């Protein structure tokens with residue numbers, strides 16, 4: 449007899465998966481290879497930045513107290529005793545009414561506490577000695593970039609679990625991280641199941657379609673920060689599918705299959721989980737698309753049985769796989785970032801289940817808005833291409849109107865949200 453599945457709520461489903469989360473691991477990679485990786489440690493300033501007082505301008509370093517009488521009516525002339533470029537260190541003691549020609553980024557002579565810009569001085573030479581004349585007093589600290597003004601030793605600058613972007617990379621270089629501690633990328637195995645599936649390079653045949661899910665999922669895996677191993681397509685044949693899945697499980701942290709999780713004659717995943725001895729956490733969720741999403745746990749690993757229907761597969765990944773990946777990457781906010789915004793089109797379809805509508809974000813007078821990115825059915829591929837967000841339309845409603853405020857999950861965001869949403 450056909451098994452009757454009892455749907456569980458989305459939040460129960462997410463929590464069941466998150467209870468089985470896997471620990472993250474760390475490794476070191478060269479700073480050259482750390483882009484788009486996640487920090488495995490807090491970054492703490494190991495020294496002041498800059499670690500010496502320096503000039504932010506090309507000009508002359510001097511003692512501000514010597515300049516107090518300078519004015520348009522009373523120009524002052526100082527002797528220039530030395531010339532310093534960035535990277536050089538002062539070699540002479542600066543005495544009253546003396547100056548040092550200094551370039552941007554150069555360490556300040558110890559006795560000096562101000563810099564006058566080149567443009568505000570007139571230079572002259574008498575008997576082989578150099579002089580500057582200027583008409584303005586400088587106060588203590590004027591035009592000095594002070595030791596520690598950028599970072600103080602001991603400051604926590606970037607926290608563990610942060611995505612390494614160009615700015616973080618600059619911080620890493622500043623503190624001499626030739627090797628960077630990053631989260632190891634979880635390795636996710638991917639199978640596409642279905643005897644109807646063709647390879648991308650195969651011509652169409654009657655009754656068959658090209659496998660798009662494994663490409664979509666591998667791309668979602670990369671966007672989430674993990675790595676994938678694509679194990680290929682599986683025909684809807686039990687023994688071959690079972691042994692391929694059992695073998696792949698040895699080499700991955702997480703395994704994704706697409707298709708074969710519903711109640712059809714050739715939906716083999718339920719029997720495969722049973723024969724593997726995996727604990728099925730749920731096999732029906734009160735959501736559309738993706739109601740048949742199934743997650744099972746086995747020996748500390750997770751098996752995600754995502755729907756074969758492309759849009760359902762896509763949503764299942766973002767809701768259940770992504771937070772597991774982000775947790776393994778030490779991210780504090782592992783779940784999709786949730787915001788509220790305005791729906792920019794009517795969505796008349798009533799639905800008992802909460803619906804995740806593929807949408808595109810825009811801003812209207814500073815307000816976040818979304819518009820559906822195409823046909824909203826779970827077997828649709830095309831609406832995914834234009835989608836960078838999911839509008840969450842709660843179940844038990846009679847449809848939504850343009851102008852309604854809705855919750856929005858951002859797909860391309862890196863900051864994420866805490867749970868519960």
Ligand SMILES: Nc1nc2c(c(=O)[nH]1)N[C@H]1C(S)=C(S)[C@@H](COP(=O)(O)OP(=O)(O)OC[C@H]3O[C@@H](n4cnc5c(N)ncnc54)[C@H](O)[C@@H]3O)O[C@H]1N2
Pocket residue numbers: 640641642644645657658659660661662706707708709710711712715737738739740754755756757758760826827
């Ligand atoms: N009697 C019922 N039938 C169905 C139910 C149900 O509750 N009772 N649920 C429906 C829902 S909802 C969904 S979603 C689908 C889920 O089906 P499966 O996850 O078992 O997936 P398949 O049957 O294998 O395939 C569904 C659909 O997706 C196409 N597909 C599969 N793999 C790929 C791929 N790699 N690339 C592109 N497209 C793929 C496949 O050809 C099918 O058209 O079940 C409903 N049925």
Ligand code: MOO
Pocket residue numbers: 735736737738739740741755757759760826827
């Ligand atoms: O799981 Mo199905 O995607 O709800 O349409």
Ligand SMILES: [Mg+2]
Pocket residue numbers: 707708709710711712714715756
């Ligand atoms: Mg099916």
